[in-house]
Amino acid sequence: MAAAVLAGCGGGAPVRPAPEAAAPAGPPPVRIGLALGGGAAKGFAHIGVIKMLEANGLVPAVVSGTSAGSVVGALYASGMTAFELQERAVALDESRIRDLQLSSGGLVQGQKLEDYVNEQVRRKPIEQLAKPFVAVATRLEDGERTVFARGNTGQAVRASSSVPGVFQPVVIGRWRYVDGGVVSPVPVDAARQLGADLVVAVDISNKARGKTPGDLLGTLGQSIAIMGQKLGEAELARADVVIRPQVLDIGAADFSQRANAILEGEKAALAAMPQIRERVAQIQAERVRAARAAQQQAAQAEYQACLERRSRLQKVAGLVGLDSPCTPPAP
Secondary structure, X not given: OHHHHHHHHHHOXXXXXXXXXXXXXXXXXXXXXXXXXXXXXXXXXXXXXXXXXXXOOOOOOEXXXXXXXXXXXXXXXOOOOHHHHHHHHHHOOHHHOOOEOOOOOOOEOOHHHHHHHHHHOOOOOHHHOOOOEEEEEEEOOOOOEEEEOOOOHHHHHHHHOOOEXXXXXEEEOOEEEEEHHHOOOOOHHHHHHOOOOEEEEEOOOOOOOOOOXXXXXXXXXHHHHHXXXXXXXXXXXXXXXXXXXXXXXXXXXXXXXXXXXXXXXXXXXXXXXXXXXXXXXXXXXXXXXXXXXXXXXXXXXXXXXXXXXXXXXXXXXXXXXXXXXXXXXXX
16 A cells, blocks of 8 residues: 555655755845934933943944034034044034024024034935935924934034024025024934934933022023923833933033033943944844744745645655655654
């Protein structure tokens, strides 16, 4: 009977054995998104954070920025290294980005800031920068959060940095725009929308600490901070890691503290490295598990298809203990 069965098997349609399971490929690299918040002169701390990320091999793939964060973010996305950013920061003359002009809309026109940024990024539009980048601003007419992902880089940064009452609103098309910190103090969601798997948020925003501001700029800054504080907390909760450099005592216009701000950014980022590495490892482990499950599912489906393709006599052969041409997947 066995001989007959074997003969019958030989005359049936050929059955393709299930392929051997290939070794699972390594998971794709984790795309780190850097969300840089607003904070005027405190923004130099962003440079210190970037320095530490690069030094530890955690190079951000995408960047989003609000206000001061959009300035640093645009320059970094243009292809500059962290040390090049630091060189620019040390050499920066405030007069290159500050153009005072008495106006009902604000004391600073902002054209110099726009020109400076465009000069630094070699006049490339946002979509041609080396890294994906967006600048977040607020549409003045209706308070709509606006994410600039294309067009004039310097103009987008200027719009994102136009602190109400200090900078004049920026007219783009038929709308006027002001500081993105009004609606998104730290643009976590924008970084996620750029395709980040892991978002590192850098929060340098002012906090209401029971102190009375000493000047007009301080009053405006604290007022905006109070308005955006709760909103910012909700968005920061959606970040994977939040870095908070200790720069609250640096004044909004105190460029003399730039070196200290950079140092504080380095210290805060270094302290966050274990948390960042842990989160990267978690994402990679999740991807490995998902890939293995998908591979197991595909192998099981191929095995079932092989069983269905067997002829009737081949199925009888399996019942009597003869070798089956279908190899079950490994558990």
